[in-house]
Amino acid sequence: MTTPHAAAIYARISSDQTGEGLGVQRQLEDCRRLARERGWVVAEEYVDNDFSAYSGKTRPAYERMLSDVEARDRDAVIVYNFDRLTRAPIEFELFKMICAQAGLRHIASVTADIDVSTDDGMFMARVIAAVAAKESARRSERLKRKHQQLAEQGRPNGGHHRPFGYAPDRVSVVESEAQIIRELVARFLAGESMRSLATWLNEEGVAPVSGESWRTQSLRAMLMSGRIAGLREYRGQVVGEAAWPAIITPEQRRQVLARFAEKKATGRRAPRRYLLSGLLRCQRCGGRLYSNPRGDKRRYVCLNGPDHRGCGRLTITADPVEHLLAAAVRFRLDTPDLADALASRASMDERHASLVVELEADRAQLSELAGMYAARQITAEEWRTARAPITKRVEHAERQLQRASGTPAVDEWVGKGKELADRWATLPLERQALIMAAVLDHAVISPGVPGARGLDPDRVHPVWRL
Known part of the structure; x- marks a missing residue:
């Protein structure tokens, strides 16, 4: 076998809490040393920092390396450990098949001296991949249970970035940012769009926690979150009060959610x-x-x-x-007539909120019906029969919302x-x-x-x- 002259080094770490890339840097250093010891020439280093190999999500550097292997631009692959390549046995088989089709026979690991060109070597590599997959599954379950327990206790999770409005401990309020959040909520309830508010933040030089500028999607997520109202969420559902102080009231959050739901229901455009x-x-x-x-x-x-x-x-x-x-x-x-009209607003606002709740419930029921039909739990005739009255209720609620007269603006x-x-x-x-x-x-x-x-x-x- 000829000595590789265009080897690929692949390094990956699932979670980089600090963002400094120290974990992958250590892998790269060890892989470079192995290449020197074997006399292999490294053509390129492929790094997926902060990417899981168990989640199934695309890893850009890994996919690019596979493309280069398929194109025969790489004649060897070096990894720190085989579980850096993948933690899914089926993905490891695909990797080996691509290498075989490209004629790539040099695959080396720093931690395991395994020759995958032999049957015994492949058997050991498969065992390593299977063990890694099992450990990832166990770790995933442990983390889920841990996060559930933290949520039940109202405590914060970890993460790469602190939430806007809170210090790195995720509990202490940053008052300067809290004031901005309160103003955003007030202006949104008064009628301003997400685009307008994001533009205002960027023009005022208010820096987001991550990224270079505010985007409507991240702004929407922040305003809809239970966190800023002092509520603890788990998997998108509020499970109780949080251990940190609220920046806005739960009632203000309810109004924010109601306005988002109304915009979705009516399809209004600014x-x-x-x-x-x-x-x-x-x-x-x-x-x-x-x-x-x-x-x-x-x-x-x-x-x-x-x-x-x-x-x-x-x-x-x-x-x-x-x-x-x-x-x-x-x-x-400035007229008394307007003040008199506003005096009876409470009942209208209550009806408005009730319509939003009813509409969301009916839409959820339609989705549930569709799922039951897709799973063949009900027939098409049963689906149509059940769907008709719910659809009528949805259309009626949407018409009512269009005529709703809330006045926060x-x-x-x-x-x-x-x-x-x-x-x-x-x-x-x-x-x-x-x-x-x-x-x-x-x-x-x-x-x-x-x-x-x-x-x-x-x-x-x-x-x-x-």
Whole structure:
């Protein structure tokens, strides 16, 4: 057998708590020494730091090494121990098959002097892989039990990174970050989108615990977590109170979850360029006006055709009607009528929360039915029969949520219409739109006079929600 001149060194460690890569570095040093002792030339080192070989997840460096072996660019493989390659016997067989097809016969381990080119060597390597798999399974069960016990006691888990808002001990609150979390929750409940909040964090230079910038997915996970409300979760479920202090109240978290569920149920999208999307009606036909720009001119138009079914005979320029109705909403925030309407809000909020709970329960039941049908526990006819009434309940709840009138978007501005006017231009468009929709149910637009210059206020007839 010829001496390898393009050997691959593969190093892997399942968990790197410090992030310094010291575990794989020690493996690499020992593998390099073995290569020197045997006179093998190392072409490349492949490292999967902080990757498990038992979980089944893709290991980028390992897959790249296999590709190089298949391409015959590598003529030997060196590992610290065979369980660094894999902890799944079937994966070890695949590795050996790829090596055999590529004609690669040199496979060396620092800790075991085994010649896998022989039957006895392969038998020993298979035993090592099987033992490693069994130990991984045992370790996995021990860790699951440990994490379950910690959860039941309300204690924190370990991990690579501390949670935002808490110190490395995962219990002490970092007050400067806690204040940011409280502001994020307040602004989200007031109508701002995840994208807007993530952008604000990045522009303000607020650094996340890991990564270079905030992303909507990580921000959403933080706001939905039970941790910031002082609740201990295990496998996505709250199991009790936590040992650390809460940053927000459980009630605030419930409101956050309800808003996420409502957005999912209604499919609402944050407005981009038009403040009054969905809020204007045509007096001629009762149809909804849609944004319909002409060149650089923003307009709301009653559209006809198969998708809109309006009369197609009414148009209004966007800027003046938006300014008029925004001013009217801000004025109404200072009126006694609005305060009286808000006095009866408690029962509406309770109904809103109840709808969200009912909707989630019905959706879970639909998923359960689908699973039963997939497992052949029920017939197609039984599935259809059971599904029909649940689907009707889901559709009804979604319609009710669309008409729900929760008012967190305007709570802080009641009686402060003049202050809101001063800050209006600085608010994100989606937050302006939430304030508008919380106060204004819709506005009916009358036909204009041909050739008229400017907007006649008498064309606009607001219908108040509150």
